[in-house]
Amino acid sequence: MSGSLTVVGLGPGNPDQMTPEALAAVAAAEDFFGYFPYIYGLNLRPDQRRHASDNREELARARAALEMAAKGGRVCVISGGDPGVFAMAAAVCEAIDEGPVEWRSIDFSVVPGVTAMLAVAARAGAPLGHDFCAISLSNNLKPWEIIEKRLIAAAEAGFVMAFYNPVSKARPHQLGDAFALLRRHLPGEVPVIFGRAAGRPDETIRIVPLSEAESGMADMATCVIVGTAETRIIEREGQRPIVYSPRSFKGAET
Amino acid sequence: MSGSLTVVGLGPGNPDQMTPEALAAVAAAEDFFGYFPYIYGLNLRPDQRRHASDNREELARARAALEMAAKGGRVCVISGGDPGVFAMAAAVCEAIDEGPVEWRSIDFSVVPGVTAMLAVAARAGAPLGHDFCAISLSNNLKPWEIIEKRLIAAAEAGFVMAFYNPVSKARPHQLGDAFALLRRHLPGEVPVIFGRAAGRPDETIRIVPLSEAESGMADMATCVIVGTAETRIIEREGQRPIVYSPRSFKGAET
Structure with missing residues (x-):
């Protein structure tokens, strides 16, 4: 008699941004x-049990959760943000497949759940307002050349980009290398948003032109959004500017 | 004395997928x-007032909402899904800018809010499990050549793609044209997911290979996800297959 496994997205961290569906899934499970x-x-x-593990043990965690569910357990695997975006859903699927x-x-x-780029975009205005892509800058699981290829393709085709896993202790240089590469394909004025803890009390949102963007402006928990030549900034007196990407394509020079 | 304008994402349509933050924003406003x-x-x-308008009047709606907020109103502009993804947030920003x-x-x-592609992906498994992009197939606001360029760039660079606005009465051919184009750049076995009303009682999720994907499988309210050569299908007895894109890049032939 096999049980159940639900991969649950908690949203970006503010409990008000977690859905009732996620709350109900947590209430219905026994092992987390x-x-x-x-x-x-x-x-x-x-009566509910915690099984916490390190960040880099996603596949082992997925297997342990599946083993417990196969024995009849009601199991939850917990992700921040949305579980399908650079989080636990794919790891559980891989473990099932193998x-x-x-x-x-x-x-x-x-x-x-609400994934980080949506929470950061909401606080900045509407930077994802036209076609966009999401790229993990971690080269633990894919070669850096593939990441470079995707950055160039996205810049040349006019996609706004959201970077997940922009930096870590083991990968201090990737984000800076990505900015250097993008400066060869995009105008220096393109807005870059560094969003951390969006919607939480310790939120920071910083907006700089691509020409001044540096890897030191991000940490592991930052989501970085890079605009396109079409992305615009609305300055406001006494308030943070609004960044948005217009819905229409106007053919800005790149 | 100017008022407030909040652009609120209702999520994909199931009330259990709407956040408490969105509920609170609705409760705090007077005009919608x-x-x-x-x-x-x-x-x-x-005591709360409705100002409903047609789908194709986004900029006029944004201006009317801003006029009321400028006079001191507490105004909500309502979007399905996430307001920053092919929805009202960018239209309001454009209106402010101009x-x-x-x-x-x-x-x-x-x-x-939870945008459609995340809700559809969750019901299919984890098809957005690696780098992905979101593209509106509507050529009302951008030339079709730009859409073609982005489709080719995304296919060649190995992005999973989510299509918003895949078809409408005024645009019956775009989705079929997009599939035909992608068949020249991706293997015919690549899984395509047609997701409609994800998480709602009338949900339909259909999975077909790219070689068999047709525009008639979608309507205005469908979100279409096209995998990559790396995307995999897990067959299950008596249950819908699971579709996922592995986190690792294995270098599948395209």
Whole structure:
């Protein structure tokens, strides 16, 4: 008798940005797997159990959760943001794909959430207002040449870009290299947004031109949005400027 | 004395996928602007006022909302999904940018939501599990050649793609043309997901190979996700298959 596994997105961190569906999924489960801060941030009942693990152990965590569900458990795997965007949903799918056939009969579901780029974009205005892409700058799982190829393709085709995993202790240079590459393909005035803890009390939103963007402006928890030649800034007296990408294509010079 | 304007994302349509922040923003406002079905779907108090308009009148709607806020109103502009993704946030920013300088002092904010591609992806597994892009197939506001350029760039660079506004009465051919173009740049086995009303009682999720994808499989309210050569399908007995894009780049032939 196999149980259930639900991958739940908590949203960007502000409890007001977590959906009722995610709350209900947490209430219905018995065992919780995820990265330490997410698992210890959950409000659980005494009968619910925490299984926290390190950030870099996603596949092992997915397998442990699937094993428990295969034995009949009601299991939640917890993600920040949306679980389908550079988070736990793909890791669980990979583990099912490579695992024993019994894992395929587990009642598997994913509860979506507000992903970081949407929360950061909302605080800046509407920088994702036209076609855009999301790129993980981590080269743990793909070669840096592929990331470079995607950055150039996105810049040349006029996509706004959102970067996830922009920097880490093990990868201090990637974001700076990405900015240097993009400066060869985009005008220096293109707005870059560094958004951290969007919607939370410790939020920081910083807007700089691409020509001045530096990797030191981001940390692991920052989502970076790079505009296009079409992206505009509305200056306001006494308030942060609004950054938006118009819905219409006007053919700005790149 | 200028008032406030909040652009609120209702999420994909299931009330359980609307955030408490969005609910609170609705409760705090007096006047509501938006597309008919969103405005008439809101639970409002007798003192709250509806100003519904047609789908194709986004800029006029944004201006009317800003005029009311400039006079001191507490105004909400309502979007489905996330307001920053092919929805009302960019239209309001455009109106501010081109409008009278007083509009810049309105207390302007955006409340993010779960956008359609995240809801559809969650129901399919994790098709957005690696780098992806979102493209509006509407050529009302940009030339079709730009859309073609972006489709080719995304296919060649290995981005999963989510299509918004895939078809309409006025644009019956675009989606079919996009599939035909992509078949020249991607293997025919690449999974295509047609997701409609994800998370709602009338949900439909259909998965077909790119070689068999047709525009008739979508309508205005469908979000279409096109995988990459890396995207995989896990077949399951008696259940819908799981579609996911692995986090690692394995270098599949395109």
